[in-house]
Amino acid sequence: MTAEKLLMRNFDRADSHTLEAYRATGGYTAWPKAQALDPAAIVEEIKQSNLRGLGGAGFPTGTKWSFIPKNHAGPVYLVINADEGEPGTFKDRYLLERDPHALIEGMLVAARAIRSARGFVYIRGEYVEPWRRFAAAVREAYDAGYLGRGFDVVVHRGAGAYICGEETGLIASLEGKKGWPKLKPPFPAIKGAFGAPTIVNNVETICHVPHIINRGAAWFAALGTKTQGGTRMYSVSGRVKRPGVYEASVAITLRQLIYDLAGGVTGNGRLKAVVPGGSSAAILRADEIDVTLDVDGLRNAGTMAGSAGVIVMDETVSIPEALMVVARFYAHESCGQCTPCRESTGWIYKMCHRIVEGRGTKDDLDKILDVARRGAGTTICAFYDGAVGPYISYIEKFRSEFEALIPT
Amino acid sequence: MSSHARVPSAAHAGLASPAQVTFSPAQLAEVRRLQGLYPDPRAALLPVLHMAQDTFGYVSLEVEEYVAGLFALSPAHVHEVVTFYTLYFQTPKGRHVVAVCHNLSCHLAGARAIIDHLEARLGVTVGETTDDGRVTLQSVECLCACEHAPMMQVDERYEFDLTPEKVDRILERLR
Structure with missing residues (x-):
């Protein structure tokens, strides 16, 4: 279960962020191999590996790359989403700080596959230290001649807005605008950053690419399930003995992650609920944790793998309070573009707040569910659907706890 | 909001x-x-x-x-x-900005008590700046360091695994 580490293999070295350490541990050996491959062969290799996007949506990476129009005459851009912001997630922070050259090498390979000469790395504004580390690695890669010979990397800092983690919002923000998402289609692969075909990939996704080139698609695919290859980094927080980031196969179960890797439950020691994939994932009860953590395993369980941000709650945690905290987040971060999202997130937060304060009414719970369901699927981007996951699941699975707070 | x-x-x-x-x-x-x-x-x-x-x-x-x-x-x-964007200030801010995460993992680890402690120590409520212009106090959404909850950002730096005593030591450094 604790398979060989790929992404975190160098994390124990104090100098893991340097070019020297990266090269000493086999870094920049995939890039020469990729240079000998035809771009279409790289795309095919990634498709066969069953690598899926690890930022949240879980889309097959090779398939995404194949959407870039063939023989496109103008520029094509590669954009790395390092706008980590999903509550409960912190893996990309580690990768930027501790293995920035893995991202650069992955970008070189990806750029060759999609025939891009320029990449942008969009790092959330609050990540000052990860930004400095990554920018220093980019300078090293230029000095060593990996960058600047057909592929350039621009490091871009965001300015604080969760919605910029949504790929079209990120592109708008990269272009110097407020981060309002756009309707798809057209998808970024057709018309993305600066109007050009663009691939937006998460940091962790791209860090896997050199390993796939070095060791082959079949090897990578075999590490996971039938429909998702490889390992991933699980961010575990909340009421566990050993909160932290753990790399393991996508095929392990939530129970194994909580009890074997993170050391089990603290608080009163008895598990009550788990958020398996960042705050936008529907919550699971203690009796629902025997599920594999791959994209399809969690989808079949009625929730999502998302960003693999796992938040653990023991029996002493108040679920209504937890939902109020989550609802406050969505109310604050709604970009305001679509009416159902802008109005519902604020309204639902107010209802959650008054329930927790003992001022709720009998109708509030059904009203939250009704408002949540009416807005689902009606907005430009997935933000509101992500808010609906917790609204509905927290109330449906822990309804009596909410009812106990409502005066009769 | x-x-x-x-x-x-x-x-x-x-x-x-x-x-x-x-x-x-x-x-x-x-x-x-x-x-x-x-x-x-x-x-x-x-x-x-x-x-x-x-x-x-x-x-x-x-x-x-x-x-x-x-x-x-x-x-x-x-x-x-x-x-x-949240990182641009439209009004003067303090010489230091203390931003405490209040999202779910930090909430579970006692972020409210950390915020209460900071408000008492600084004599301001969240969103305000101390009269001497030293510190602006904020509570913010997830800063993605949940493994070290409760946590906060002080200017450019993340401060982890907060306790009231640790918060006091950090405040000492801010001039």
Whole structure:
């Protein structure tokens, strides 16, 4: 279960962020191999590996790359989403700080596959230290001649807005605008950053690419399930003995992650609920944790793998309070573009707040569910659907706890 | 959601007056370098606004107008951008910004008690700046360091695994 580490293999070295350490541990050996491959062969290799996007949506990476129009005459851009912001997630922070050259090498390979000469790395504004580390690695890669010979990397800092983690919002923000998402289609692969075909990939996704080139698609695919290859980094927080980031196969179960890797439950020691994939994932009860953590395993369980941000709650945690905290987040971060999202997130937060304060009414719970369901699927981007996951699941699975707070 | 702010005067926060809103020649060269990194120079707006805030203390309407001029953008466009993001301050901020995460993992680890402690120590409520202009206190959404909850950001630095005693030691350092 604790398979060989790929992404975190160098994390124990104090100098893991340097070019020297990266090269000493086999870094920049995939890039020469990729240079000998035809771009279409790289795309095919990634498709066969069953690598899926690890930022949240879980889309097959090779398939995404194949959407870039063939023989496109103008520029094509590669954009790395390092706008980590999903509550409960912190893996990309580690990768930027501790293995920035893995991202650069992955970008070189990806750029060759999609025939891009320029990449942008969009790092959330609050990540000052990860930004400095990554920018220093980019300078090293230029000095060593990996960058600047057909592929350039621009490091871009965001300015604080969760919605910029949504790929079209990120592109708008990269272009110097407020981060309002756009309707798809057209998808970024057709018309993305600066109007050009663009691939937006998460940091962790791209860090896997050199390993796939070095060791082959079949090897990578075999590490996971039938429909998702490889390992991933699980961010575990909340009421566990050993909160932290753990790399393991996508095929392990939530129970194994909580009890074997993170050391089990603290608080009163008895598990009550788990958020398996960042705050936008529907919550699971203690009796629902025997599920594999791959994209399809969690989808079949009625929730999502998302960003693999796992938040653990023991029996002493108040679920209504937890939902109020989550609802406050969505109310604050709604970009305001679509009416159902802008109005519902604020309204639902107010209802959650008054329930927790003992001022709720009998109708509030059904009203939250009704408002949540009416807005689902009606907005430009997935933000509101992500808010609906917790609204509905927290109330449906822990309804009596909410009812106990409502005066009769 | 709105948060009100008790605004200290620009003078005691040690900030430039609006009349001094001009980049140095070296900074203007940096603006041109940043603009040259993108297919559309306007994409450098966010990085240049970071520079402007570092230089002038906050992004006043005058700063917005000045930056708009550097990009041949309307001040309205720059205002729209500045007001969209949480890291740009439209009013003077303290010499230090203390931003405590109040999202789920930090909530489970006792973020409320950390915020209460900071409010008591600093004599302000969230969103306010101390009278001496030393610290602006904020509570913010997930900073993605949940393994070290409760946590906060102090200026550029993340501070982990907070206790009231640790918070006091951190405050000691802020002048």
